[in-house]
Amino acid sequence: MKVLSITALLLATASPALCDPTVEVMHFWTSGGEAAALGAVRDKVVAEGVTWTDAPVAGGGGDQAKTALQARIASGNPPAAMLMLGQTITDWAAEGLLGNVDALAEAQGWDAALPQAVKDFTRVDGHWVSVPTNVHRTDMIWASKAAFDKIGAAYPTTWEELNALAPKFAEAGIIPLAHGGQAWQEAYMFEAVALGVGGADFYRKALIELDDATLRGPDMVAVFDQMAALRGMVDPNFPGRDWNLASAMVINGEAAMQIMGDWAKGEFTNAGKVPGDDYACIPVPKAKGDGFVYLVNSLSLFTQTDPDLIEGQEVLASAIMDKDVQVAFNLAKGAIPARTDIDLSAMDSCAQSTSAALAANDAGGTAVPTFAGTHAANAAVVGAATDAITAFFNSDMTAAEGATALADAIAAAQ
């Protein structure tokens, strides 16, 4: 009798929880701006009456979060949604672990609202397995206005101009290029240079199709030549420096430029700097036609069977795609909304020009997915290539040796 009543009690207390739609979100957005951005989504989800369970795993690039996710998958307890990048999404989809929100996407007309660049990494085999929050541009230069004013130079639009600026800055006691010497940062710098020097067709052939001849070809040597020039512009103290410390060097005028994705804008904003007045956000010079390297952030949805969890996922998906949420999210994150049908007048000039550039490049077929962020190739290839790139940047290898090392590393990882 006693046992029965305890069971009844348990059932009674458990059942209200069962009809509560819930969504658990696993992510690595733990820095101030990132957490505030996700807060915009959470507020919307909670307002819809869904319980939000936050599962943050600290660690900027998401490596730790990925390890935590693997452990949860292995134990048969996937989160409802997980922040993932690029080919990781396709990999998990290929494992058959991702669910989808096709019906919702159809009803809300996502297909028309998103650029092809974003759809490539959120819709896998015709299923919407992931919901995009924002797009980052990785081929950006962050320039200190004070430093450029000091030597009386204009912002560079070609590589020749950029290279010519370096000795002038050095003469004025300013470090030409602020750089954080960590492997992943060098990989992002490399992809910006690859697109800037080689152009979009070369980028596709070398870093997406991984064509061996292109990887060893003269264009790639030219890319490494430019990398070598950049190698000469950094201060001797660069190895191991965090990217935000490099941004700080530009903010306080110690250095003139930093090549970094547009997440760096958060650092400038937090320091109270205004684009145009204090700093400039300019795309990395393009020698062969226009170009744009994009990185899509999205929350991927793992298959759930519990109807409450499925409902939670749908509420989450429609909250992320909400136009107001997209703007609020990206104001805090420093990126641009994934949707292209949004009024951006609330955002700063950097975001507006990046958004316009994405639209133009998406239409012109010159928008390419990030290599360092594992959109263009899988984690094994990117990891091997990053080894070769960082070895080049931290040594005095010649450009030809650099190109050979990169091609060898990529060939071995396939």
Added chain:
Amino acid sequence: MASEADFRTRLQDWLPRLVLAPSFAVTLVFVYGFILFTIVLSFTGSKMLPKFTWVGFENYEKLFALPAWNTAIINIAIFASLYIVICTGIGLMLAIFLDQKIRGEGMLRPIYLYPMALSFIVTGTAWKWFLDPGIGLQQVMRNAGWESFTFTWIKDADFALYTIVLAAVWQTSGFVMAMFLAGLRGIDNEILKAAQIDGASNWQLYRRIVIPLLRPAFLSAFVILSHLAIKSYDLVIALTGGGPGRATEMPATFMYSYTFTRNQMGIGASSAVIMLMTIAAIMVPYLYAELKEKKE
């Protein structure tokens, strides 16, 4: 009454086994079980998740073709030999000096021992700041007036490895000292007195009698230091992050990145197996020789 006594004896008989059973089971599964699992994985084509598609020795072939793995092997060889030799040397020296019945030993001993109380992450971060040319030692010396002072090892791909040795030696030599000190205290004074009466000099005393008698302490020091060296991960991550470039990549950092971040679980597992075999290759003959000698 009789049955109760019987029960108590039986319980006493079983109690040690009962108490040990959980930890035995846990060790069996989570240490030896996972060693076996890793060995199995190293022969599979596992990428992101464990998969049981057999590929034979392919992972090992790929592993040894990787320049990053070769760098890691060379690094661990340099690091481990320097670390073990220097730590043992400094530890032994400190122990002998502290054993001279000096005043204030009670205070000095914990001072040398305390670094061991820190985690490698703390040691690594503190040394990273201390060695950083922009904010650490070099800057302090320059501010103090020595303008030409340069110490940029941590930023130099050829020397960064030695900064890891430096930090690791700083952390562990006090602990090795404590082990040797315990060994020194265990030596029978009568033997030393007898030698002194025979006219042995201090140098002879230590070389011929004390150090040979410390053999068990050397064994413990070697066992502890070599496994600390091979599993060195946190110190490298905190101090250099494997850089500059990949100059300070170690087998442990290699294993982690291949298994968990690069979706090459098979290659990661094979590197773990190689690490295990390396430790076994060093330790098994050493332990065997030592234990065999004891029996005889």
